[in-house]
Amino acid sequence: MRLQLATWPEVDAYLARSAAIILPIGSTEQHGPTGLIGTDALCAEALAENVGERLGVMVAPTLAVGMAQHHMRFSGSMTLRPSTLLALMRDCLVSLVRHGFTRVLVLNGHGGNIATLQAAFAETQMELDALTPRPELRTRLLNWWELPRVDKVSVELFGDAVGSHATPPEVALTWALHPDRADPRPLDPRIAPRAAFHGAEDFRRQFPDGRIGSDPSLASPALGERILSVAVDEISALARRFFEAE
């Protein structure tokens, strides 16, 4: 059930029985030489739509640009400054809660968004404190790639080549959605380096092709279907508990 494909009377009818909504958020940033720029947004959107369909829960439009400052030395990457992302999320939450969407599951596809999203949740709660009556908003941040069952199947399928950026699970998921974009060619080095980094210049210097610790050549559309299925099961169970909690 996509908010974008609903009419306002349909949203009214939905809100009469449910306060639940899933808000997908990603990023628009390089994902190595073979991964798609939209990987984080495409993953979050596909997971949200599948979970929304399974649970009969409304899905808000995907916020496709996030905080990706450290990727800006690679062509095509786009970023919001953290203060912009914070304001964007706060305004989206305040808009939703105004109509009665008081249970918001934020389904996130990008690690670089996490700190700012948590700050945005706190900022939103402070803003709601000024209202009488005060709406009781509950938010839950769900970073799909970190979930225990997703992590377990990722390690089973890809071992020590999962890494932390342009990972085979996220790349495979996008290739399941867009098989014509699958590009499992071998990369050199096979597994990219891992290290701490400090800003966009340092990122490019340490990770010249954009990957961190990963080998996305192990990805395939079929393995992406497997990741999608495990992730949709796990997120659906967590989302159901969140939405049904008193």
Ligand code: NI
């Ligand atoms: Ni990613």
